[in-house]
Amino acid sequence: MKFVVFAGSIRKESYNKKLANYIRMRYQQKAEIELLSIEELPFFNQDEEENPVSAVREFKQKIAEADGIIIVTPEYNHSVPGVLKNAIDWCSRVDKVMTNKPVMIAGGTMGALGTVRAQMHLRQILNAPGVAALTLPGNEVLIGTIHQKMDEEGNLVDEATIQFLDSVMDNFIGWVEKNK
Ligand SMILES: Cc1cc2nc3c(=O)[nH]c(=O)nc-3n(C[C@H](O)[C@H](O)[C@H](O)COP(=O)(O)O)c2cc1C
Incomplete structure (x- = not known):
């Protein structure tokens, strides 16, 4: 099972980048997970879509080769x-x-709602005809007050959050295997 994971933030100290890396590290025994970056992608330009720069070609290639995507x-x-x-x-x-690419979604904010509105919108975007990804139903990883649930190194330290993330990851792997 080969997954890619990437964050929708490009700032250096991004909690979501740290969470993406945490997911890569924590579940490396369960699946091969590669961390991708969207920082090098230029603004989408329809004039360039047939022959985009290498950063776009490489990013798309990694997505194409993956059994699933974690955003x-x-x-x-x-x-x-x-940027996302x-x-x-x-x-x-x-x-x-x-x-038809399986997608799992997670996200964190410093506020209470843990990206719920962004994730609802993301599910809508992923359902557009040109995207047509398969989004893992339910399993909403909404991490509010993430700054209190992560240490300096970017490890989650909140046990309930870790356990829930573990269960969602297992659900995602099972769902991808079933639909393969
Ligand atoms: C332009 C901008 C808009 C934001 N809008 C929201 C928002 O609508 N809801 C929310 O919970 N947090 C919002 N935030 C706060 C972000 O959740 C917070 O900055 C978070 O740390 C960003 O993620 P990152 O750490 O991965 O970069 C916003 C932040 C920025 C910079």
């Missing part, structure tokens, strides 16, 4: 950050590498 996103103004939407827009064109 870890912050919430920006009640939706997903533009941009990455998905690239994937939605020409070879449409997210079509």
Whole structure:
């Protein structure tokens, strides 16, 4: 089982980047998980979609080769950050590498709601015809007050959150295997 994980934030100290890396580390015995970055992706430009720069080609290739995708996103103004939407827009064109690709979603905010509005919107985006990804039903990993649940190294330290994430990861792996 081969997964890719990436965060919808590009800032250095991003909690969601740290969470993406934590997921890669914690579940490495359960699946091969590669951490991808969306930092090098330029703004989507339809003029470039047939022959995009190498960063886009490589990102799309990794998505195409994966059995599943884990997206870890912050919430920006009640939706997903533009950088995440941009990455998905690239994937939605020409070879449409997210079509029928299983996706698990997680996210954390410093506020109480833990990205619930961003995740609802993300599910809607992933359901667009050009994207057409398969989103793991239920299993909403909404981590509020994430700054109190993570240590300096980016490890989750809140036991209830860790246990829930463990169960969602198991559900995702089982669901991907069943649908393969
Ligand atoms: C432009 C912007 C918009 C934001 N909008 C929201 C929001 O709608 N809801 C929310 O819970 N937090 C919001 N936040 C706070 C983010 O959740 C917080 O900055 C979080 O740490 C960002 O994720 P990161 O640490 O992975 O970069 C916003 C932050 C920024 C910079």
